[in-house]
Amino acid sequence: MDRTRKHPAPGTLDWTWSVLSPAEDKVWRDRAGHDHNVGGAKVSHVFALTDDGHRIHYVDPWLPQDHSYEMSTPAGGRFRAVSLSTGGSTTLVVVNRSGDLHTRLYDFDISGAGKVFFRYSYEDQRGLPEAPDMLAERLDTHYAAIQLPAPDWVRQPRIPGAITDRISVHKTGIGSDARELRVEGSRDGHTGYWAKSLTAEHWDFVATDQPSAGRPLENPAEDRSVDATVPASPYDYRGASAGWSATVTGFDPAVSPTPLTVDLGDGVRLGLILHTVDGLRQTPQDSGITAQPRHFDGTLEVPSEILNSLAAQPASIREFIASRLGGRRFTDTGVTVTDGELRIEGLGVVLNRG
Helix, strand or coil: CCHHHHCCCCCCCEEEEEEECCCCCCEEECCCCCEEECCCCCEEEEEEEEHHHCEEEEECCCCCCCCCEEECCCHHHCCCEEEEEEECCCEEEEEECCCCEEEEECCHHHHCCCCCCCCEECCCCCCCCCCCCHHHHHHCCCCCCEECCCCCCEECCCCCCEEEEEEEEEECCCCCCCEEEEEEEEECCEEEEEEEECCCCCCEEEECCCCCCCCEECCCCCCCCCCCCCCCCCCCEEEEECCEEEEECCCCCCCCCEEEEEECCCCCEEEEEEEEECCCCCCCCCCCCCCCCEEEEEEEECCHHHHHCHHHCCHHHHHHHHHHHCCCCEEEEEEEECCCEEEEHHHCEEEEEC
């Protein structure tokens, strides 16, 4: 065993440990509003803030300890955090130097990666009943599946006072919304912390008059979540098939979805959405995009506005959707990526870097 893989991810600035427990947390809520039972084996992650604050890696005892799994920072990875924390198992909170605070409900199972154990769907699950137990949810399609994509980052309200980079999340009850956020700060000459429940719109100040331990942050009124110093991903891919070509710009293994542009060769372009989930694997994988093939569980999505107006679309778009995607809004596909090419199995196309 390579014991170096037990160490934090290279370049770690901050790290936090998360445990989701069926005994304590019981359920978590997907983006369709359905509660799902926590898996019996728990979900335990160590999240590490790396790459000068704009990438987050995580490890799990059931996965290879290779730091290859990532989740995106806010703003499509263009956010540079100075600290992160998690509590109550799944609510991750990050803050940047300007005091922009974001939270996200995320782990391996919630991301859509646990297809061996759970049933997921990009189809709208709203209106379907919640399953009474995990077995029924896994096998009975009359019940709601786990809604994909996974919940996105949520920007929290601006804190109305001085703050530091010392942040924390605290569990207050059952379910993934039962969380309290705390940020060290001061008001009217008193030190303490700002606090609010996860979904509340306003912060309250709790005075402690204890010495502050964190580093002071700027806290301007404007949103500075997008950091112009964080470069966009350099991985652009282009390729052609019979009668059409496709382009993916700025692919990032931690960011999903990614725009996929199909040029149908007659001056008509079709904009598709490529969803990717870094699925289950039991062998080590290089971090990031390298010469080692990286396999994703992919899903191609036709935007609803295209399908809803299909009769009015050019014939080439109608034919492509019918022949290549079976007329469906969502089509599952394997996706394999290296630093030289991107393969989309469902379309039978290889896109080359450049």
